[in-house]
Amino acid sequence: MSIGNSPEDERPFEDVSEEARPSVSVGRALQQARIAAGLTVDDVSTATRVRIAIVHAIEADDFAPCGGDVYARGHIRTLARAVDLDPAPLIAQYEAEHGGGRPAPTPAAPLFEAERIRPERRGPNWTAAMVAAIVVVIGFVGFTMVKGGDDGGKENVADGATPSKSASPTPKSEKPAEPEPEPSDSAIAAAPQDKVTVQVSAVDGRSWIFAKDHNGRQLFDGLLKQGESKTFQDSTKVNLVLGDAGAIDLFVNGKKIEDDWQPGAVERLTYTKGDPQAG
Secondary structure (H helix, E strand, O other): OOOOOOHHHHOOOOOOOHHHOOOOOHHHHHHHHHHHOOOOHHHHHHHHOOOHHHHHHHHOOOOHHHOOHHHHHHHHHHHHHHOOOOHHHHHHHHHHHHOOOOOOOOOHHHHHHHHHHOOOOOOOOHHHHHHHHHHHHHHHHHHHHHHHHHHHHHHHHHHOOOOOHHHOOOOOOOOOOOOOOOOOHHHHHHOOOOOEEEEEEEOOOOEEEEEEEOOOOEEEEEEEOOOOEEEEEEOOEEEEEEOOHHHEEEEEOOEEOOOOOOOOOOEEEEEEOOOOOOO
């Protein structure tokens, strides 16, 4: 008599092989898609405004520089779109591997108990304080007017002169701060002739700015807030990337660049010595 397999032995085994798991990590998938698209890390950083160091870290599956799960998911979504990937599977994989998600709600009972046992605080009696302050101000003004009238009368009787209007104090109104003037002809003349000088001013809003010299050395990479300015100088040329050219006033070798840039437009520019010339 042979003993066959029981129904439990005939159940299919759960596939726990390496093929059932994701073969490519989130960072590796983004890196492969970038290389396939023929883009460098600098190209992706410029297009997405995600800093180069963060792009390198994400491609190495190091999400600590992102500053949290919310920012990490946002960077993954931005980089995936830049290299023509669907961001949804990558974000789902990130959440599965890193435990991302919404925080659990705080129980209501402890908060209620804290509110119930909190002692009642009595604020200061502002009404009485305001009344006292008004009485003091009225008394001081009345005393000043009476004393000023007596002194003025005595001077008029002694000198036989008519009291003038200048005797009464005239309140001075504060003038609003005037905006800083644009560079004048003297500033233009002061620009060195043997170098290229580029001044970037954020006058209509903030803008991301990237600048490097003729050797490719980075001069600046960051956000220029409204009202701030940066000046870059090199012996040969200055390369610029303006994240929001419509918010920028640009001066090259002391002369203003008169270009009708639209708000939100990204502009790549190169300037050399002599008259302003966009490369």
